[in-house]
Amino acid sequence: MPIAANDPGCAPPRCAACAARDTSVCASFADRELTALHGIGRRRMLKAGQVLIWAGDPAAVCANLVSGVLKVVREDPDGRAQIVGLLFPGDFVGELFVEQARETVVALVDADLCLYSRRALEPVLAAQPGAEGLLLRRALGTLAEARRWMLMLGRRHAPEKVAAFLLDMHRRLGVGDRVDLPMGRGAVGEVLGLTIETVSRQMTALKAAGLIALPGGRQVRLLDRAALARIAG
Amino acid sequence: MPIAANDPGCAPPRCAACAARDTSVCASFADRELTALHGIGRRRMLKAGQVLIWAGDPAAVCANLVSGVLKVVREDPDGRAQIVGLLFPGDFVGELFVEQARETVVALVDADLCLYSRRALEPVLAAQPGAEGLLLRRALGTLAEARRWMLMLGRRHAPEKVAAFLLDMHRRLGVGDRVDLPMGRGAVGEVLGLTIETVSRQMTALKAAGLIALPGGRQVRLLDRAALARIAG
DNA sequence: CGGAGGCTTGATGTAGTTCAATCTCCGTGG
DNA sequence: CCACGGAGATTGAACTACATCAAGCCTCCG
Structure with a gap:
């Protein structure tokens, strides 16, 4: 160069x-x-x-x-x-x-x-x-990314989808253990092929399990990335 | 040229x-x-x-x-x-x-x-x-094709998936109103993000509705393509 | 203070999976 | 030639994950 x-x-x-x-x-x-x-x-x-x-x-x-x-x-x-x-x-x-x-x-x-x-x-x-x-x-x-996504849409369950999505967003936009999602729950659903309610429930479940924190707004803290990765498969 | x-x-x-x-x-x-x-x-x-x-x-x-x-x-x-x-x-x-x-x-x-x-x-x-x-x-x-496929995987129901798949295969491989699918039910399921049983049930339903015929093997006859297209959306 | 938009939570319904049995079609060998 | 066997397909019954419908609940801003 x-x-x-x-x-x-x-x-x-x-x-x-x-x-x-x-x-x-x-x-x-x-x-x-x-x-x-x-x-x-x-x-x-x-x-x-x-x-x-x-x-x-x-x-x-x-x-x-x-x-x-x-x-x-x-x-x-x-x-x-x-x-x-x-x-x-x-x-x-x-x-x-x-x-x-x-x-x-x-x-x-x-x-x-x-x-x-x-x-x-x-x-x-x-x-x-x-x-x-x-x-x-x-x-x-x-194209490769789209195909990875196809596998997710076609074959994975809601918890895996949400965990994978959070890790993905963190990889791209994360600072420390935080991500500020560039979209609301509805759009997350549109990404993952889920409804807004299912996304919300999965997030709450992850919070309850202590794997993430939801400080408010669109912020997410990934408290246990290893566990998230295990869920994401 | x-x-x-x-x-x-x-x-x-x-x-x-x-x-x-x-x-x-x-x-x-x-x-x-x-x-x-x-x-x-x-x-x-x-x-x-x-x-x-x-x-x-x-x-x-x-x-x-x-x-x-x-x-x-x-x-x-x-x-x-x-x-x-x-x-x-x-x-x-x-x-x-x-x-x-x-x-x-x-x-x-x-x-x-x-x-x-x-x-x-x-x-x-x-x-x-x-x-x-x-x-x-x-x-x-x-890539465009993969994205069309993503919409299908994420948002469509089994009947729409199967109908769309049959039309797609017919477009590529059809002769007259016939298609010889290059794969079994299992692989059709792998394409559509469905189980083999669901694919089979949908095909039987389409046959029962008179929209297709299943002469045997992997052959399919599309008897009513307009209706299939309507289901496929 | 009030109201709107987005998020959460709950109750119910259902499409599709899962598990399991049976059937059909062919190729093989007795 | 027919009986046997196996792979794929179909069918059935039960279950479950997710959607759908319906309230409520924050939180930000006027």
Whole structure:
């Protein structure tokens, strides 16, 4: 990794200061080429709850997530919703190479993105050697994660699901033994394929067993991670 | 698409005759470049039930599926299994860029593959412009499919799952109103996150309702696809 | 203080699992 | 040729995990 490639001196200032500069797709771009990407991108803030992409709409935009957490949701004709992905800083947002969005993307907490028109982005990616390779690696990683998730949805019981979810969130967002969940009980249910009541009961059970504490709000303290891991399987 | 690119005259004979020549990743290779790929590939036959890749083993091989159907399985520590993917002719088999296989790959029926060492394949793909882009498109397609599947696993009831599965299989393998399922009831359960008994009961119910017929073995006739689609949602 | 949104708790219902027995279809061998 | 055996499929009965329906309960903010 040559130092010059990421030398802030010649990258567009907004990119040089970007928190996701080295973890997003942009990492495959040297500062020189970054200018092309910069030219077609713009910053966008999302408030918690705001929708970025509606399933069914034309797939017009992609983005790099700079800060915040987004959910990717699939919905039934009859309204049952399943969260099929969570996006964290550095993740790529949106669907390439399709005309119609299949998934709704919503901010779970206030978020910050670097937004691109899909039409403009695709040729830039194709022209930049290595960019599609990088996206391929990411996509394969996301696929592996989705499949792990499928095993959970199809085969595991509520206690295992909740324990696994808490450990997962802690791995991504935890500080010490604490996690501040970026979502309410309802959305946790949408992630795990459970109802809000079942999630709530499982959390209470874990608290009663002394494995977690619920200091209030969306905060969780994982008091016995080993035991949680044992439950998660 | 220039005619010369796929001129059988200068492709390696095995590739020129390959049933998957134009649907697999090979389609991104002109005949000239195909020779490099051909050089590192070898044919392999799999009997129904044979395992190609064991989860946990070093990820040594990838392949193009030429004929047959494979299942991709994830397993719990305690043995519960979930099929997370089905592979059909033209599909890419195996995991790139990882050292350890996360999924077991098994032939559901007799299958025919074009096998590559992963170590040898990766550089060839990187060198061939467009190959990684093609794989990216495929990977994104597979991801979208996995997410559709997640919605099914998390949110749908047994009757909807079975109806949707039958329509899906018919779309891929059907001739007229018939499908010959490439798997038994047990594996259908592993796909849908159900037990073998529940699958069997649902099938009997559909038969009783006159929506399907079960002529025997793994054959199914879809007598009322509109009604099935209505159940599938 | 009051009211709304999200969370918890309880009571009841039910879809799907589990356990177990029987059946069907085929291939094998007497 | 038919009897036997085995694997997969079906069917039944009982159970249980989770959903559903329905109150109540915090807690944050106007």
